[in-house]
Amino acid sequence: MYGAILGDIIGSxxxxxxxxxxxxxxxxxxxxxFTDDSVMTLAxxxxxxxxxxxxxxxxIRRFLVRSMRSYGRKFPHAGYGGMFRRWLKDSNPRPYxxxxxxxxxxxxxxxxxxxDLEAVRHxxxxxxxxxxxxxxxxxxxxxxxxxxxxxxxGSTKAEIKAYIEANFHYDLSRSCDEIxxxxxxxxxxxxxxxxxITAFLEGDSFEDVIRTAVSLGGDCDTLxxxxxxxxEGFYGIPEELKRQCRERLxxxxxxxxxxxxxxxxxxx
Numbered sequence: 591m592y593g594a595i596l597g598d599i600i601g602s603x604x605x606x607x608x609x610x611x612x613x614x615x616x617x618x619x620x621x622x623x624f625t626d627d628s629v630m631t632l633a634x635x636x637x638x639x640x641x642x643x644x645x646x647x648x649x650i651r652r653f654l655v656r657s658m659r660s661y662g663r664k665f666p667h668a669g670y671g672g673m674f675r676r677w678l679k680d681s682n683p684r685p686y687x688x689x690x691x692x693x694x695x696x697x698x699x700x701x702x703x704x705x706d707l708e709a710v711r712h713x714x715x716x717x718x719x720x721x722x723x724x725x726x727x728x729x730x731x732x733x734x735x736x737x738x739x740x741x742x743x744g745s746t747k748a749e750i751k752a753y754i755e756a757n758f759h760y761d762l763s764r765s766c767d768e769i770x771x772x773x774x775x776x777x778x779x780x781x782x783x784x785x786x787i788t789a790f791l792e793g794d795s796f797e798d799v800i801r802t803a804v805s806l807g808g809d810c811d812t813l814x815x816x817x818x819x820x821x822e823g824f825y826g827i828p829e830e831l832k833r834q835c836r837e838r839l840x841x842x843x844x845x846x847x848x849x850x851x852x853x854x855x856x857x858x
Contacts, residue, residue: 591635591850593796593822594698594815596835598627601804601814607775609810613801617834624838626668627695627815632846633661634717635699639849647716654720655683664842671777677721685719689726691782693718694734695812698819701738702854710739722779730779733758734816737787741823747791750820760784766792766802775808782809786816793817796825 603609603621637657641650662670662678670678671690677683700713714735718728733754740750751762762784769785776782785806793799799821803814836844 591631591698591702591819591822591847592827592832592835594631594695594819595624595628595839595847596827596831597800597803597814597816597818598631598695598811599624599835599838600800600818601811604804604807605775605809605811607807609804609807611770611805611807613798613805615801615804617797617800617831622838624668624843625811626662626665626670626674626692627812628839628843629661629665629668630658630692630696631698631815631819632843632850633658634696635703635850636661636846637717638699638703638713639846639853650713650716651720654717658720659683674721683720685721685723687724688722689724689730689779690722690777691730691779691809691812691816692777693722693727694730694779694783694786695815697731697735698738699850700731701735701819701823702742702850704739707736707739710735726779729758730783733760733783733787734819737790737820738823741790741820747824751787751791754787760787762788762791764788766806770806773806773808777809777812782813783816786813787820789813789817790820790824793821796821796827796831799825 599622600617602625637653659678673686697714697717700710704710704713711732714731715728718731737750789803790799793802799817803817804810
C-alpha cells in the first residue's frame with residue numbers, strides 16, 4: 591500500500607512528460623503530492639477492510655462504489671479523468687467500459703488482503719468492474735494484483751514475469767532503455783501496466799524501481815504507483831520513506847493506511 595502511494599507522490603511532479611527521463615532526480619520536492627491514484631487506492635482498501643464476512647460479489651461491488659464515491663467527493667480536485675468525474679457525480683453510477691490505467695493503479699489492496707491467487711484475481715476483477723469493465727481494464731487490475739501477491743509471497747522476478755506473460759499476454763521482452771525514448775503520456779492499461787512491471791523487474795531496490803519508473807516518463811505518477819505497489823511486496827520499504835509518505839497525506843487517508851497495516855499485522 592505504501593509502495594503505491596509513494597509511487598504516486600514521487601511521480602506526480604513529472605506527470606505529462608514533465609521529467610527529463612533520468613533517474614537522478616530528487617525523490618521529494620515541494621510539488622510532490624498525492625493525487626487521485628492515492629485517493630482511490632485507499633478508497634478500495636477501505637472498501638475491502640469494511641466488508642462483512644461471507645460478502646457476495648454484489649455486496650463487494652456496492653462497498654467499492656460507495657467507498658470510491660465517498661473519497662472521490664471528499665477529495666474532488668485530486669486529478670480524476672473526465673469519465674470518472676462524471677461517474678462520481680452520477681445519481682446511478684454504472685461501469686463505462688474504460689480500459690484506462692485507473693483500474694490498475696488503485697488495486698494494491700487486493701494483492702495484500704487475500705490469501706490465495708484465485709481470490710486476489712477475483713477481488714481485483716470486482717474492483718475494476720465497477721467502472722473499468724473493458725477486458726483490458728480488468729486485465730490490468732488482475733495483472734497488477736497478481737504481481738503484488740506473487741512478489742509478497744516469495745516468487746522470484748523470473749517467476750513473476752513468466753506468470754504475467756502466460757496469463758495476461760503482456761509483452762515484457764523490452765528493456766526500459768528500449769521503452770524510454772519513444773514512450774509518451776498515455777493512460778491505457780495496455781500501455782502502462784507492462785511498462786510498470788518492466789520497471790519493477792529491472793530495479794534492484796524499492797527506490798531504484800521508483801526511479802526507473804519515473805525515468806520512463808508518460809503518465810508516470812500512475813506508472814510509478816503500479817511499479818511501486820509491486821516493488822513493496824518484493825523489497826519492502828524503508829521506514830524513512832514510509833514517514834515521508836504519511837506526512838504528505840491528510841489525516842483521514844492516514845487513518846485508512848493505519849487500519850490497513852493493523853489488519854496485515856493481525857492476519858494469521
